[in-house]
Amino acid sequence: MADSPQDPAGFRAAMGMLPTGVTIVAAAGPEGPAGATANAVCSLSIEPMLMLACLDRGSRTLLAVQAANRFGISVLHAGQESIARSFATKAPVAEKWDGVAWSQRDGIPAIDAALAFVACDLRDVIAGGDHVIVTGEVTGLTTGEGDPLVFHGGEYRPLG
Numbered sequence: 001m002a003d004s005p006q007d008p009a010g011f012r013a014a015m016g017m018l019p020t021g022v023t024i025v026a027a028a029g030p031e032g033p034a035g036a037t038a039n040a041v042c043s044l045s046i047e048p049m050l051m052l053a054c055l056d057r058g059s060r061t062l063l064a065v066q067a068a069n070r071f072g073i074s075v076l077h078a079g080q081e082s083i084a085r086s087f088a089t090k091a092p093v094a095e096k097w098d099g100v101a102w103s104q105r106d107g108i109p110a111i112d113a114a115l116a117f118v119a120c121d122l123r124d125v126i127a128g129g130d131h132v133i134v135t136g137e138v139t140g141l142t143t144g145e146g147d148p149l150v151f152h153g154g155e156y157r158p159l160g
Contacts, residue, residue: 018152019152020150021039021041021075021076022037022080022149022151023041023074023075024074024111025041025055026064026071026073027064027067027070027071028068028104029060029063029068033093034065036088038073040053050123050136050137050138051073053133055131055134056130065122068108069122070119070120072118074114074116075118076114077115077146077148078146080114097109105119116142117141118140121139123137147159
């Protein structure tokens, strides 16, 4: 039996069948670093190197990204589920960073020990329903080793 395409819960459940990587999108804000968990993140182009990330329209991180004109994407590894959960909340911005090992990379907050970090200069801000699509031109890149954290079926999981 198919769910109605007008059923948000059915749509969310269907999209939950698509496994995605888990990232923290972050920017330097006026009151310190701001960040949010995001799984709607992907490479957009190789020439030029562009990234795409989707942030909730009401996100404080979105405001920080727009104010800074830059953002970073930290790709989380399988041992960083607690970070993903913390940054997925509406907790005060500073509280999300409590106990999290992070550093500034070219003025952009980055989660330490992440599998990858991509620094971007903000390029486009596009309305997308209840989210906003941001694209960024890649200005820096670092990679590490390990297994990624994946989101599938409404749960965080290791890839294996």
